Amino acid sequence: MTDFADQMLEEQIAQWRAYVRRRQGFQGPDVEELEGHLRDELAALTESGLAGEEAFLVAVKRMGNLDALSREFARAHSERLWKQLVVANDAADESAKTSRSETLVVLCLAIAAALAVKAPALFGVPMTDPNEAFYVRNASLFVLPFLTVYFVWKRGWNIFSSLWLAVPFAAGAVFANIYPLRASGDTLTLTALHLPIALWLAVGIAYVRGRWFTEGGRMDFVRFSGELVIYFVLIALGGGVLTAFTVMMFEAIKIKPEWFVQGWLVPCGAAGAVIIASWLVEAKQSVIENMAPVLTRLFTPLFTVLLLVFLATMAWTGNPMDAQRELLIGLDLLLVLVVGLVLYAASARDPHAPPNFFDGLQLLLVVSALVVDGVALAAIAARISEFGFTPNRVAGLGVNIILLVNLTCTAWLYARFLYRRGTFTALERWQMAYLPVYAAWAALVVIVFPPVFGYR
Amino acid sequence: MDVGKDLVAASATPLVLAILAEGDSYGYAIIKRVAELSGGHLQWTDGMLYPVLHRLERQGYVAAKWSTSESGRRRRYYRITQEGRTHLAEQRKQWQVVDGALRGIWMKECTA
Numbered sequence: 001m002t003d004f005a006d007q008m009l010e011e012q013i014a015q016w017r018a019y020v021r022r023r024q025g026f027q028g029p030d031v032e033e034l035e036g037h038l039r040d041e042l043a044a045l046t047e048s049g050l051a052g053e054e055a056f057l058v059a060v061k062r063m064g065n066l067d068a069l070s071r072e073f074a075r076a077h078s079e080r081l082w083k084q085l086v087v088a089n090d091a092a093d094e095s096a097k098t099s100r101s102e103t104l105v106v107l108c109l110a111i112a113a114a115l116a117v118k119a120p121a122l123f124g125v126p127m128t129d130p131n132e133a134f135y136v137r138n139a140s141l142f143v144l145p146f147l148t149v150y151f152v153w154k155r156g157w158n159i160f161s162s163l164w165l166a167v168p169f170a171a172g173a174v175f176a177n178i179y180p181l182r183a184s185g186d187t188l189t190l191t192a193l194h195l196p197i198a199l200w201l202a203v204g205i206a207y208v209r210g211r212w213f214t215e216g217g218r219m220d221f222v223r224f225s226g227e228l229v230i231y232f233v234l235i236a237l238g239g240g241v242l243t244a245f246t247v248m249m250f251e252a253i254k255i256k257p258e259w260f261v262q263g264w265l266v267p268c269g270a271a272g273a274v275i276i277a278s279w280l281v282e283a284k285q286s287v288i289e290n291m292a293p294v295l296t297r298l299f300t301p302l303f304t305v306l307l308l309v310f311l312a313t314m315a316w317t318g319n320p321m322d323a324q325r326e327l328l329i330g331l332d333l334l335l336v337l338v339v340g341l342v343l344y345a346a347s348a349r350d351p352h353a354p355p356n357f358f359d360g361l362q363l364l365l366v367v368s369a370l371v372v373d374g375v376a377l378a379a380i381a382a383r384i385s386e387f388g389f390t391p392n393r394v395a396g397l398g399v400n401i402i403l404l405v406n407l408t409c410t411a412w413l414y415a416r417f418l419y420r421r422g423t424f425t426a427l428e429r430w431q432m433a434y435l436p437v438y439a440a441w442a443a444l445v446v447i448v449f450p451p452v453f454g455y456r
Numbered sequence: 457m458d459v460g461k462d463l464v465a466a467s468a469t470p471l472v473l474a475i476l477a478e479g480d481s482y483g484y485a486i487i488k489r490v491a492e493l494s495g496g497h498l499q500w501t502d503g504m505l506y507p508v509l510h511r512l513e514r515q516g517y518v519a520a521k522w523s524t525s526e527s528g529r530r531r532r533y534y535r536i537t538q539e540g541r542t543h544l545a546e547q548r549k550q551w552q553v554v555d556g557a558l559r560g561i562w563m564k565e566c567t568a
Contacts (some may be wrong), residue, residue, distance in 0.1 A: 029522075031505060033483065033532050036525075040484035041502065064501030072507035076514070352513065352520075423516070 004042070009052040013038065016060065024068045030073060038063060059370055099407070105153055110275040112270035113146040127263055133183040137176045140196035144203055145169050150275060151206035156283065168202040172446070179450040186391045187450040194395075194442040201439035218432040223347045224281055227292060229405070231277035238271050293348040297358065300341055300365055306337075307368035312337070314375070321379040328396045331376045335403045335441045338369040342410060351424045355417055363414045370407045376400055391453040395445055402441055408432055458499050465499070468508050469517075470551060473544040475538040476518060482525075483509065483532070509534055517543050 004010055013035065019033050038059050045055035063069070118127075125131050148169070152162045172195055181188040204212075204221045210215030243261055250257040314321070321327070345362060377400045384393050409430055416422035459467075475481060475489050483505055490498055510520045517540035525531040536544070 029532075030510075032530065034503060036482075036486050036529060037502060037506075037529050039485075039529070044561065062502045064503040066503075069501075069503040069507070072504060073510070076507035076511040425516075 004039075004046075004052070006052045009042065009056060012053075012056050013042075020066065023066060026070060026073055047094070048303060059455055102154070102279070102283075106150065106275060106279040109146045109150050109274035111141050113275050114272040116142045116146070117267045117271045118264070127267065127418065130183075133181060133188055134177075137181065137195065137422060138173070138191045140199055141169065141176065142172055143271045144199045146275055147278055148203050148206045149280060151203070151209070155206070155209035157206070157209060162206070164208055165202055168199060172199050175447050180455050182455060186456050187196060187453055190391055190395050190449055191446050194445040197442035198439050198446060201436065204435075219347050219428065222343050222432075223292075223433075224278075226344045226347070227281045228274075228277050230292065230295070231280050232273060235273045235277055236270070239266075239273065292344065296341055296345045296348060300345065300358070300361055302434065303338060304361060304365040304368060305343065307365065307372055311368060311371055311375075321375055327381060328376065329392075332396060332399050332403075335369055335376075335400070335407075336371055339403060339406060339410075340367060342366060346424075346428055346431060349424065351428060353424075355420070355424075359414070359418055363411065363418060366407055366414060367410045370404070370411055373400055373404050373407060377404065389453075391456060393450050394453075395449065397439055400443070402437060406431075406437075409434075457497060458553070459494075459497055464498060464500065468505075469478065469512065470544060470547040471498075472505070472508060472512065473517060473536060473540055474548075480533050480535045482534065485561055486534075488548060513541070515543075516540070517526075 004013075016038065017035055020026055020034065021028075026034075033147070041059040041062060042055050045058055046052065050058065120131075120134065121127060125134055127135060145166075148165055152158075152165065157165075176191055179187070179191075181191060204218070204225075205222060207221050208217040211220075237281055243265060246257055246261060246265065313319075342362060342365070345358075374453060380393055380397050380400060384397065387393075410427065413422060413430055415426040417424050417427060459546075471490055471493075475486050475493075487500060487505055488501055492502060495534070506549060509518065509520070513520050513534075518534045518539060519535050519537050520532050522530050522532050
């Protein structure tokens with residue numbers, strides 16, 4: 001691994017390095033390692049008498065075909081696989097064609113999802129007041145099947161095996177609609193909240209296509225989910241601006257556009273946006289890939305501070321936690337967000353890197369979340385023993401216990417990793433193995449809660 | 457005579473692990489050692505070694521660290537782990553079975 005006096009040779013090496021860097025599949029250290037190899041080879045070749053130019057040609061030839069090499073690198077690092085789907089399409093010209101047909105498929109699916117929202121209106125269920133409950137509990141069923149179809153198409157599922165994926169959606173549709181859920185009842189809200197979580201697992205199975213248990217499959221899906229949220233929020237912001245202008249401009253000419261905005265623009269736009277956002281995540285990963293880790297790094301310290309200050313204030317003032325329903329739901333959301341931050345930070349992290357300051361911060365976040373979770377659990381338990389069981393309290397209790405188990409194990413594995421007794425991969429594996437638990441609990445809430453609590 | 461592609465791929469893991477079991481090494485030196493051991497018959501595309509090494513690292517069979525070489529550039533050195541040694545022993549048994557079976561039949565051919 002030597003530097004060469006031959007200026008020409010150095011220039012050629014620099015060109016080669018720039019060329020390799022532009023390839024997908026390689027990261028900075030990989031290129032450095034390969035360059036070191038090239039230099040060793042060049043040194044040996046020039047020593048045996050070859051001139052600079054010849055030595056360079058031989059060394060590069062021995063290094064091998066860069067297309068094949070970048071594919072191998074992508075396979076060896078399946079966590080990078082999501083960035084480039086080079087493994088799927090070997091020929092570059094073919095990818096241009098597929099991307100055109102993909103755009104078409106995505107547009108069709110997005111329009112289909114948008115129209116699906118309006119379809120019930122054709123059958124006498126318009127989007128007006130008494131039917132609100134119908135739309136609330138079926139919201140995820142308007143969108144997620146189309147998203148699943150997209151992945152079935154994108155991942156090249158076999159038609160017959162993909163039919164199994166229809167089963168969870170059919171079951172979801174049945175359980176969301178057979179129960180006589182009251183409008184503004186607790187179980188209706190719970191069904192509306194939990195059905196998408198349960199069905200998200202089906203989307204995940206379509207997304208990973210057979211890679212569920214192999215390395216990286218579920219992690220890719222977690223990454224996808226996080227990035228989908230970011231893209232969706234961005235699109236929603238743009239949509240908000242569009243809506244505001246629509247209202248403003250038509251009101252300026254004395255036309256009330258509310259019926260269009262509320263009945264078409266917002267619901268259809270939101271449904272279509274989920275599909276479009278998923279496609280953007282798939283197609284433009286490299287844009288977001290740099291943003292997501294930055295966001296986690298920005299918000300991990302802030303949330304840690306929030307939790308610590310909250311706990312300190314509670315301990316200082318001795319104010320007990322008021323177990324109001326809204327507060328408990330808010331706390332659950334906060335804890336879900338913490339788990340999301342940890343998951344996302346894990347997905348964006350190189351599992352081989354040694355522990356650093358940020359990992360210590362993550363552990364602090366997890367531990368403080370654990371304490372908050374314990375306090376919330378105690379508050380819920382107290383409320384249950386005082387006022388008895390309600391669907392909301394039991395759902396809250398369940399979520400808190402599930403998160404408690406997850407956070408405890410996460411804290412334990414993180415601590416082991418920080419003290420170099422364990423690997424980060426162990427933590428990653430635990431998080432991945434836990435994913436179906438969320439879906440199973442959500443399915444339980446949708447299926448069992450309404451009859452048990454008398455459709456309250 | 458060059459060894460076929462599939463056989464090269466199959467033998468890569470035990471070869472790399474066995475070479476690292478001799479002592480810590482880096483990519484270029486491993487390639488040279490393979491060429492030396494096989495009398496030049498095992499032709500690896502040089503670059504292909506690195507994905508193999510990274511995969512072994514991911515599986516926990518080898519550990520890697522950057523350190524500075526004698527020429528002052530950074531170089532990535534690989535070391536076999538305990539898990540790697542166990543895996544190597546396992547692989548060795550499997551290869552011995554294959555080797556034994558082939559020997560058995562070819563010896564018979566020779567004597568017949």
